[in-house]
Amino acid sequence: MSQHPITLIGGGLVGALLAQQLAQRGFAVDVFEKRPDPRQAGFLGGRSINLALAERGLHALRSTGLADDVLQRAVMMRGRMVHDRDGQHGLQRYGIDDSEVIWSVSRGALNTLLLDAAEAAGAKFHFDQALTTVDFDRQRIRLADANGVERELSAGLLIGADGAGSALRAAMNAHTPLGERVEPLDHGYKELEIPPASELPAAVLQAGEGRDGFALEPNALHIWPHGSYMCIALPNTERSFTVTLFLPSQGAAPSFATLPDAAAAATFFTEQFPGLLPLMPRFAEDFEHNPIGTLSTLYLQRWHLDGRALLIGDAAHAIVPFHGQGMNCGFEDTVVLANLLAEARDDHAEVFAEFQRQRQPNADAIARMALENYIEMRDSVADPHYLAKRELGALLAARIPTHYMARYRMVTFTHLPYRYALERGQAQDALLEQLLRETPDVATIDIDTAAQRFVSTLAPLPELR
Template identity: 60%
Template sequence: MKAKVTIVGAGLVGALLATLLAQRGFAVQVFERRQDPRRAGFLGGRSINLALAERGWHGLRVAGLAARMQPLAVMMRGRMVHDLDGRTNLQRYGRDDSEVIWSVNRGALNMVLLDAAEEAGARIDFDRRLDRVDWDTSTLHLAGEDGCTHTHAAGLMIGADGAGSALRAAMGQIIDLGERFEPLGHGYKELEIPALSAFPQDELPPALVEAAARGERFAIEANALHIWPRGNYMCIALPNAEGSFTVTLFLPNEGSPSFTDIRTGSDARALFARDFADASALIPDLEADFDGNPTGLLGTLYLERWHLDGRAVLLGDAAHAIVPFHGQGMNAGFEDAVELADLLAAEPERSEHVFAEFARRRKPNSDAIAAMALENYVEMRDRVDDSDYLLLRELDRRLAERHPGRWVPRYAMVTFTRVAYAEAFARGEIQATILREAASGRSSLDGIDADTLDARVRKSLPPLPTSA
């Protein structure tokens, strides 16, 4: 039997890591402050739907869970952009249906991962909130809703308990982690477009009556991530397997419109009627959802240190929470879990070395995806319907066709490959400079000197490794 490991947090990353470590022979104990969602139900309202990409699928494949998840995932070919006048335009993510992302329900995925962790031999205790850590004895003190306090001799401690990590707070009491949180200045509200079968029949838009009669499930195009870009704010919708869409409204915290002046469900309905009219008719419970669901906080967490010698280490959102606009938070966390499990399995007796090496490998990549996620927010809310952006996107696509394996769009590197985030960021910066200079002052691709541009690409970008 390998070392004893205690994981704080049984969310997505914690449950996957528990599975991977238990499969490798570790004695794994997990503590989770929530009740078991498989019995108590998954609490929504704060859960932006997840975009499962290649990095996330890889983690599931390593754990032997990809086939189990496939029926719960809905393919998204690209962004379906909704103009103010209701016109739509699909912007593909990749070349064809081999390059797509998948919408998954957070609760459904979490339950699959919890089952897998227990099947692998991990023990999970719910309703156990970490109260404090006795670092001299590596003992956890945990509180339950019943008021009782429980203690646990931890062994190696791993924090997978999210952006508000209790283990991170305990570590921070005895070591400077260099913690910094940068709020985005925007928040979000979760709403819902119901499946056609669940739509109140007297409120079903006339255009969808026939679709519902035919037994169709989705009120709008199922295989797309829908975006209503409106400059400094936006609305998105991701499909769920049963036919509904999770809708997320992103607004600034101040200004107009913002969560300062959009305070109630009736305020939100008026905003939707004005700026998201085609979506408004599809959200019958908008007022109740807006009033009942909390306003989510958005921001980026940076840490200079992820571990406390060989006793404790952080991963996922506990170490590097990011904004959700590249759909990579979970995918990055799953990469963390695979990397840490591999390192621990290789050197189970050298935890301090393993934790330091894990942080050395992963921190540059977490910093890179944090930067790209912030950039992608601006693109999604303000640029996807911009003519200059569309011109650069077309040139990007053509160069990828002319230089396969050398010129790979940054989005494709991040989403469809496992190229290190830091490398994708660096190559993306080079490519962006070439694109801007080639398209400067142009309204179309006419007149661009292809031979000169090709020579610059070959000089500036070495081929990506074939394993990427």
């Protein structure tokens, strides 16, 4: 039996990877992408310039043969380099060793690589084609080109990978309400840049901090945590860093509302991030020109319209970026969906329902953990109680690896379902809190007794694949 043709809306990260996998499984795939072809037009930029790729995303890329190519274009990040207000900094490793690291990849380079791979597998891309409306009953879609000229086409099975502002989602919702809820975060973000060390005067480079032409340690995700706000910086292969300032959007200082221009922002940086400002010679330009990004979490009760249309990636479950998992989660989605479609070709309503059954509890869990991680990044990484818990956790992980694994590690370095990581993390955290209430100084905790409490209370962790 021949497979149903697929009409994919959106050729971003998730759309391009899904297109490759469906084409590899023999589906005829047409992808309609609103933007021009980034390989010809140059990448116009998404909302963040680089992203952290972790094991879940890598696993999906491995399954399509792309992981090595991507890693060649990535910079390894071993952990968080936490910078305090006095200019001191220290590395908090993410995993146990260099087998547990995350990777900074350029969004543009990754998208280009995925588009090439999808085309090579047989998917057809149509750029400058924005979905505007859908007639689900007649299975027709309307698309507008860059000049706003519209045309109508008959559609195959519709899949929306058109991101957080999905036009397909809006069309589905107008046909049959999807139970949509958007929770905006009251913090926004702005991207800035630290150029390669060669573009900076020697006097501003702090002795010993940078390496290999980078102004800061290259193999780390840098954080300047300041309670209710923070800066982070991720390395780029061209030896620069993309810096992101996360700050309340409105309200009393400090907020974006109280930084109306680059001069006010420079004063704020001089006071709050003194070591950082001299590393950003184009600060004023970047601050004035780069937009303030908004962030929100999207929850949907229904991800599909019977067997006619389905949402995937950010279009179904956009989350805040503080666990660095939005793309990773979307990549995990693509493998699940491609396999389900390949296995059961006819009953699309059932395939779509099964996809939602498998992925929604996990998407809800990572949405929650991403929100929690914001507090952890901007605040707790410098908090003594958090550090004590981390230290005790590390001792337990070494002593009873069958019964304790840090939640961050489950999310970032394993394929354990996000939902499991959330629930197991809560159970472990309750025990850590109990132990620290009884004995606040980690050095005086009897690790054998603590380990025994974990072993007798919690089931063993699943075996890792």
